[in-house]
Amino acid sequence: MKKVLFILTLFSAGILFAQQPYKRTLKLMGNRFEITVVGKDQVEADEYIDLAVNEITRIEKLISSWDLNSxxxxxxxxxxxxxxxxxxxxxxxxxxxxxxxxxxxxxxxxxxxxxxxxxxxxxxxxxxxxxxxxxxxxxxxxxxxxxxxxxxxxxxxKLPGMKIGFGAIGKGYAADKAKELLISKGVKAGIINASGDMNTWGKQPNGEDWKVAITNPMNKNKVFALLPITNGAVVTSGDYEKYVRIDDVRYAHIIDPRSGYPAKGIISVTVFAPKAELADALATSIFVMGKEVGLNRIEQLPNVECIIIDDKGNIITSKNIEIEKS
The missing domain is CATH 1.10.3980.10 (ApbE-like superfamily)
Structure with a gap:
């Protein structure tokens, strides 16, 4: 699943704070991870980020289907x-x-x-x-x-040849566990960005919420909304970077596991949830369920919201979403 990368905005307004955000970008689980922690200095931040990296690596060894010993x-x-x-x-x-x-x-x-x-x-x-x-x-x-x-x-x-896999929830779960570990170690605020699976806690050093800019799927060089995240996760899945066109028909890479055919009608889904694991799975599922069924299912879940963009460019949001145009 190709994930849309979010643009993180850190507003400091030129003020120096005792606590500052420190970020490290690296490749884990075959994906680009950005780990940001708010700390007093680089040494302290590096120690915390190392803990998060070790936790993500541990989880990869547990859930990997490529490691024959897992x-x-x-x-x-x-x-x-x-x-x-x-x-x-x-x-x-x-x-x-x-x-x-x-x-x-x-x-x-x-x-x-x-x-x-x-x-x-x-x-x-x-x-x-x-x-x-x-x-x-x-x-x-x-x-x-x-x-x-x-x-x-x-x-x-039960079936010979059957396999389980965590491609749709593994990164989200790893982000959840890394966040949980850092909070237990006293890290007051931070972000785990697992290739677009965003998991945040606390606030920016200036007291404001973390914010994400959501990419406009009709024009990847622009954003259409700037939204705050408070101690939760947000995942965006998009079908517009990975597809095939056959006989002038465009087929996206998100496959319905029930039929074997690509999902149709939606080009982007953003899900807000308490856990990245859940947001990850739901973002993929909405593509397959379609906007009406998907939105209905989301609105039955507590503390879960979504933004759906269909293939006509229409924006559909769950009832508690307010979009701040960027």
Missing amino acids: QTSLINSNAGLQPVKVDAELFNLIQRGIGISKLTDGAFDISYASMDKVWKFDGSMKKMPSVDSIKASVEKIGFQNIELNKEQQTVFL
Whole structure:
């Protein structure tokens, strides 16, 4: 999933504060992370950022499907064979993933990783995949076929060839955990930007809320809204940087795991939620559910808001969103 990168605005108005924001940019989990902490000096900030990096690296080792020694890989390699005992942290993450899969009626599905990639968005695809290949691509997908045993703390994928993956929630979860750790260590304010999955806490040194500028999907060089974030997460998913055009029809890279076909009708979704893990999953799901169903589902969730931009450029917001034009 291509994530829109946010522009962070730090307003200091020329005033020197005892506490200052310190930022480090690096590559983690195969993505660009920006970790910002508010601290008294660079030495203190570096110590805190190192803690966050170590936590994100720990989580990557736990959930990676590329690492053959990870518990996630062990679950996948035993699909259709036997249950696998896992750490409580991974068990709970999978349980929440199944919960979101149910909430979205499978628009998000934690077992999407078994999807054969019949759609290619690297410029090599010149014709439509066959109907049979698309149908076959989703045969192993179905969160209903994940069996959890809470007492034994085991995970079993019932179908041979079935796989779980955390591509849609992994970065968000890592950002949540890094934030949680830094708060426990006494860091009063900061931002974890996991390739567009934004997680904030506290306020800027001048007492103002952190703010994000949301990119205009019709013109990536402009922003259409500037919004404050208070101790929460915001994730934007866009389909306008990764797509294929066949016979003058544009197909975006966000695939409906239930049908195997690309989602249509929406070009950008921004979700505000208490946790980046949840915001991450919902942003993808709304593309698949469509704007009416997606908006209705969001408005049933406490402390969750969204901004949807459809393929005609219309802006649809949930009831508690007020857009400050930039």
